Amino acid sequence: AQSVTQLGSHVSVSEGALVLLRCNYSSSVPPYLFWYVQYPNQGLQLLLKYTSAATLVKGINGFEAEFKKSETSFHLTKPSAHMSDAAEYFCAVSDGDYKLSFGAGTTVTVRA
Amino acid sequence: GAGVSQSPSNKVTEKGKDVELRCDPISGHTALYWYRQRLGQGLEFLIYFQGNSAPDKSGLPSDRFSAERTGESVSTLTIQRTQQEDSAVYLCASSSRGYGYTFGSGTRLTVV
Numbered sequence: 001a002q003s004v005t006q007l008g009s010h011v012s013v014s015e016g017a018l019v020l021l022r023c024n025y026s027s028s029v030p031p032y033l034f035w036y037v038q039y040p041n042q043g044l045q046l047l048l049k050y051t052s053a054a055t056l057v058k059g060i061n062g063f064e065a066e067f068k069k070s071e072t073s074f075h076l077t078k079p080s081a082h083m084s085d086a087a088e089y090f091c092a093v094s095d096g097d098y099k100l101s102f103g104a105g106t107t108v109t110v111r112a
Numbered sequence: 113g114a115g116v117s118q119s120p121s122n123k124v125t126e127k128g129k130d131v132e133l134r135c136d137p138i139s140g141h142t143a144l145y146w147y148r149q150r151l152g153q154g155l156e157f158l159i160y161f162q163g164n165s166a167p168d169k170s171g172l173p174s175d176r177f178s179a180e181r182t183g184e185s186v187s188t189l190t191i192q193r194t195q196q197e198d199s200a201v202y203l204c205a206s207s208s209r210g211y212g213y214t215f216g217s218g219t220r221l222t223v224v
Contacts (some may be wrong), residue, residue: 034212043116043203043215044155090154098143098162100213104154 002027002093006103014111019063019078021106023091026072032094033074035065038105039087047089050074061085086110114138116216118204124222125194133189133219137206144187145213146179147203155203161187194223 007022025031032051036044048059055067061084065076074091088107092100117136125131137144146158157171161181172178176194181187191198201220205213 032212036215041217043118043217044205044213045215046212049212098160098207099145099157099168101157102147102155 002031002095002101004091004093004101004103006089006091006106008106009104010107010109012109012111013081015083016080019076019081019085019108021076021089021091021108023065023074023076023103024072025074025091025093027093027095029095033065033067034092034094034100035059035063035074035076036090036092036102037061037087038090044090047076081108081110083110083112116204116206116214118202118216118219120219121217122220122222124224127196127223128193130190130192131194131221133191133202133204133221135187135189135204135206135216137185137187137204138208138214140184141206141208141214142184143207144181144184145205145207146187146189147205148173149201149203149218151200158189158202191221194221196223199223 003026005024034049035047038044048057050057050067058064063078088105090105091103094100119134142163144161147155159179160168176192179189201218203218205215
């Protein structure tokens with residue numbers, strides 16, 4: 001069975017600062033990994049996904065994530081935060097079957 | 113359609129009443145999922161449909177919850193005798209290859 005742990009339920013950053021959201025996974029097989037973003041009162045939108053190709057994955061809105069097998073991590077970063085990045089972010093893992101397991105989410109606030 | 117459509121977007125119901133939530137997946141997506149998101153919490157898997165296979169109902173919290181899907185089209189999630197703890201956002205997602213979901217905007221259910 002696979003699972004995901006997101007470290008930090010709330011992250012606050014200044015506009016223009018680095019955004020770093022941490023995600024560690026557990027999986028008995030090579031995982032598929034995902035980051036989703038949820039803006040207020042909206043559904044979840046796929047930011048990026050790792051499916052065993054390049055370990056550094058680039059997504060939408062300037063976000064990227066690096067798969068590190070040795071650390072079982074898939075942290076999400078963005079070099080310079082924008083006010084529009086304020087949202088909730090979810091990391092998810094799949095063993096290649098059909099069901100994703102989601103982390104508890106990290107809420108990002110951006111200070112002007 | 114272009115995206116996953118859910119209706120209604122908001123539903124307020126009295127305790128003890130039955131409610132029916134609807135999901136229209138992306139055309140051609142064989143897999144359809146229902147998740148529940150309680151306030152301030154992560155996503156809780158409810159049920160999964162894949163083509164004509166028997167659905168995975170392992171996440172349904174009680175026998176008051178049921179879901180149906182006709183072929184690869186519309187799905188309905190029914191909650192009978194609603195309770196206050198059923199208040200949540202119910203999210204539907206579909207996918208074509210078993211990973212990487214496209215989510216709908218959700219139905220916000222409030223039981224009063």
